[in-house]
Amino acid sequence: MLAEGLVDLIAELMKGEAERSAADVDAAIGALCALVGVSRAAKLALLRCGFFPRLLSRIADLQGLYGLSRRAAAPARRRDACALPGPAPPGGGGEDLGGGASLDGGSPSADGGAGGVPDRCGALQRSLLCCVRLLSNALCGCEEAKLAAVSLQLPLLLQQLWAISRGAPALRRALMQLLCNYVAHCAPAKCSLIAYSDARGRCLIALLVRAALAEARPPAAPMALPLWQLHWRCLQSLATAAESRTVLLRSGCIGAAPSLAHRLLLGAKERDEPRAAAVLDFLANLAFDADGCTALLRCDGAFDALVEGLESRQPSARYAAALALRNVAFSSEGKTALLNRPRAMPALLGGLGPSDLRLSALSSAALWALLARSEKAKVAFRRGGLPAHRFAVAEKELAHLAMREPECASDPAALRAALRHFDAIARLLGADPGQLRA
Amino acid sequence: MSVTCPAGAHLDLLLRATPLVHALAPLLAEPLSCAAAAFDLSAHGAAAELHAIPAAPAPPTAAHQLRALAALRPARPSGGDDGAPSGAAETRCAAVQLWALILESVPRLRTALCGCVLRAHNALPGGGRGGGGREGGVRWLHVLGACLAARSPVALRLAAAALLLRLADGAGAEEARSFDEVFYASAADAAVRSDSGRMAARLRALGREERGWGWSQTRRLAPSCRQRSRPRPSDRRFLPLSGQRACAPAPARRAATAMAMAVTMTLRVAPTSAAATALLALLRRRQPGVMETAPLPSRVSHRPVQCSRRVWSTSLRS
Numbered sequence: 001m002l003a004e005g006l007v008d009l010i011a012e013l014m015k016g017e018a019e020r021s022a023a024d025v026d027a028a029i030g031a032l033c034a035l036v037g038v039s040r041a042a043k044l045a046l047l048r049c050g051f052f053p054r055l056l057s058r059i060a061d062l063q064g065l066y067g068l069s070r071r072a073a074a075p076a077r078r079r080d081a082c083a084l085p086g087p088a089p090p091g092g093g094g095e096d097l098g099g100g101a102s103l104d105g106g107s108p109s110a111d112g113g114a115g116g117v118p119d120r121c122g123a124l125q126r127s128l129l130c131c132v133r134l135l136s137n138a139l140c141g142c143e144e145a146k147l148a149a150v151s152l153q154l155p156l157l158l159q160q161l162w163a164i165s166r167g168a169p170a171l172r173r174a175l176m177q178l179l180c181n182y183v184a185h186c187a188p189a190k191c192s193l194i195a196y197s198d199a200r201g202r203c204l205i206a207l208l209v210r211a212a213l214a215e216a217r218p219p220a221a222p223m224a225l226p227l228w229q230l231h232w233r234c235l236q237s238l239a240t241a242a243e244s245r246t247v248l249l250r251s252g253c254i255g256a257a258p259s260l261a262h263r264l265l266l267g268a269k270e271r272d273e274p275r276a277a278a279v280l281d282f283l284a285n286l287a288f289d290a291d292g293c294t295a296l297l298r299c300d301g302a303f304d305a306l307v308e309g310l311e312s313r314q315p316s317a318r319y320a321a322a323l324a325l326r327n328v329a330f331s332s333e334g335k336t337a338l339l340n341r342p343r344a345m346p347a348l349l350g351g352l353g354p355s356d357l358r359l360s361a362l363s364s365a366a367l368w369a370l371l372a373r374s375e376k377a378k379v380a381f382r383r384g385g386l387p388a389h390r391f392a393v394a395e396k397e398l399a400h401l402a403m404r405e406p407e408c409a410s411d412p413a414a415l416r417a418a419l420r421h422f423d424a425i426a427r428l429l430g431a432d433p434g435q436l437r438a
Numbered sequence: 439m440s441v442t443c444p445a446g447a448h449l450d451l452l453l454r455a456t457p458l459v460h461a462l463a464p465l466l467a468e469p470l471s472c473a474a475a476a477f478d479l480s481a482h483g484a485a486a487e488l489h490a491i492p493a494a495p496a497p498p499t500a501a502h503q504l505r506a507l508a509a510l511r512p513a514r515p516s517g518g519d520d521g522a523p524s525g526a527a528e529t530r531c532a533a534v535q536l537w538a539l540i541l542e543s544v545p546r547l548r549t550a551l552c553g554c555v556l557r558a559h560n561a562l563p564g565g566g567r568g569g570g571g572r573e574g575g576v577r578w579l580h581v582l583g584a585c586l587a588a589r590s591p592v593a594l595r596l597a598a599a600a601l602l603l604r605l606a607d608g609a610g611a612e613e614a615r616s617f618d619e620v621f622y623a624s625a626a627d628a629a630v631r632s633d634s635g636r637m638a639a640r641l642r643a644l645g646r647e648e649r650g651w652g653w654s655q656t657r658r659l660a661p662s663c664r665q666r667s668r669p670r671p672s673d674r675r676f677l678p679l680s681g682q683r684a685c686a687p688a689p690a691r692r693a694a695t696a697m698a699m700a701v702t703m704t705l706r707v708a709p710t711s712a713a714a715t716a717l718l719a720l721l722r723r724r725q726p727g728v729m730e731t732a733p734l735p736s737r738v739s740h741r742p743v744q745c746s747r748r749v750w751s752t753s754l755r756s
Contacts, residue, residue, distance in 0.1 A: 028599045
């Protein structure tokens with residue numbers, strides 16, 4: 001009833017031709033956006049009342065109008081720049097037509113003559129952002145909505161939005177959120193991105209890879225961290241489906257990601273561990289399936305990048321690296337790589353302690369995967385006295401923590417998972433878990 | 439619409455806001471009847487009540503503002519096609535704006551509002567028809583949904599959308615559950631209504647067809663359906679959501695509107711603890727306990743669809 005009422009209100013306002021109704025439509029769409037963000041029933045109600053086709057056609061209309069007004073604004077800006085050399089007038093220059101700043105306060109127009117076009121451009125962008133956010137919220141966690149979007153050819157619209165959001169960071173960010181929500185946990189949505197390509201034959205995944213791997217030229221600032229994370233989260237989702245993984249492999253993303261992670265973890269100038277964590281998350285998802293794992297291990301320096309991630313100071317990078325090593329350890333090639341690298345085993349054993357329970361759970365899972373179905377790994381584990389000793393010490397500390405304060409630990413679920421993994425490892429090694437603890 | 443107030447006063451208002459909200463909750467539901475019942479408003483009742491606030495607890499400025507605001511008489515707009523609210527809708531619009539303001543000042547009230555269930559009352563929108571209240575009450579959110587309905591003026595619907603934005607933006611899991619429950623309850627109501635409407639249409643069609651060969655057959659086939667598909671005059675539960683509902687006299691409505699606007703503007707202009715205290719004192723004076731959170735006994739269902747298939751098949755045969 002709430003959603004239907006808002007949909008009716010939006011439809012009624014969109015019929016109005018007064019200028020005020022545009023702001024009213026945005027307000028109503030904002031309310032609907034907030035509602036579908038919290039209520040799954042509201043999403044289903046939108047689907048039921050056939051709102052999705054109308055929303056997509058409105059986005060298409062708005063992006064067409066926005067593109068036209070941006071093209072109209074560009075010569076005006078150039079004329080202004082020729083007429084007034086020197087510093088740009090406040091609020092009138094640069095790329096602020098599409099920027100986030102104009103969204104918040106609404107930048108005043110530079111002058112009376114050229115002021116109309118930027119104002120209209122800003123208003124159109126605001127309306128477009130409202131609609132994109134609404135669609136993003138509606139798709140989030142709703143499989144039915146994603147399938148409806150697939151049938152409505154959403155990727156085609158996303159490609160147009162991608163082209164138009166160049167130079168408009170706020171719009172690009174909203175678009176990336178929409179893309180992330182669209183492809184998350186939905187194989188048809190991932191496949192649908194491959195089905196449409198632009199005039200140069202590039203699908204949206206190829207465009208995404210190009211943007212994620214592009215290096216900023218020195219005068220230009222690098223991509224903002226939230227936008228970077230959104231790019232890599234989207235790639236992370238795409239890495240779990242076979243079709244999209246093929247495109248990733250073809251576009252060179254899988255080959256370039258390990259070296260990028262290595263540079264971000266250890267580079268002298270471009271060291272940035274939060275960014276590296278996003279890339280490592282992508283590698284972890286990539287390693288989940290056998291073909292992705294094989295492709296990853298064939299890349300030069302990929303395994304070293306994972307080990308470096310495990311030794312990083314950034315917790316999120318450590319978690320991602322431990323998860324990737326766990327996924328890698330399931331394959332025979334991964335087991336061999338883990339046993340042959342001298343730094344790998346100590347790095348894994350170093351994460352077993354109770355200081356970070358989540359890392360302990362992930363590292364013990366990696367160790368369990370390594371020892372399972374591998375006599376060679378068991379022999380190597382037993383032969384070196386240090387690994388077994390460190391394992392036993394970590395196990396005792398965790399068991400002590402569980403007995404002392406089982407629910408007061410920072411992450412009780414991680415503590416339980418870690419103990420479960422330790423028990424499994426002990427059984428694999430032929431020891432009684434209780435005896436080990438004693 | 440932003441409220442600026444000293445930190446101490448804001449905190450004080452925050453602490454006192456829950457009883458204030460409980461006292462004001464029915465204003466959105468039916469400002470007219472609830473406010474009239476609560477305050478026994480006459481033509482100038484609101485103004486009289488506000489003038490009667492003792493000056494002692496409130497600083498002179500707040501009392502002065504209250505008196506000035508109480509003297510405000512809202513201009514009565516024409517209403518109708520231009521989308522402006524009129525009459526009861528104007529009152530409800532003022533109440534919705536008041537709620538938006540209260541929620542902006544005190545965001546933690548979101549949980550209380552989302553879970554709030556009003557006593558089942560025929561005068562409430564959706565009050566006698568299931569109305570989203572499974573236990574016999576009416577959910578406050580359902581009442582807000584009624585403000586968004588297509589028959590309401592655009593201004594009221596926009597105000598309700600703004601309030602909904604404040605409610606849903608940043609809501610947690612508990613509030614999200616409340617929203618979902620409203621949707622499910624509304625869907626159930628809609629199913630009942632559509633069944634009932636379909637039933638009535640079939641009966642009308644059947645009646646038209648059967649008139650050709652006699653009324654007796656119709657009467658023999660579905661007498662109970664004919665009775666149940668129409669609202670009985672004595673049964674107020676079948677009254678429509680608005681429009682045909684009996685309205686209180688215009689002076690009382692204007693007074694209730696003035697009351698809601700006074701509270702709104704007081705909170706907007708002077709969100710001080712003294713103003714909140716004065717309003718609380720005013721609202722508590724004759725608070726009849728309109729709002730309830732405990733479930734009430736469920737009412738008799740009016741689902742009249744048991745014999746619809748038989749009637750339809752008979753119609754096909756004929």
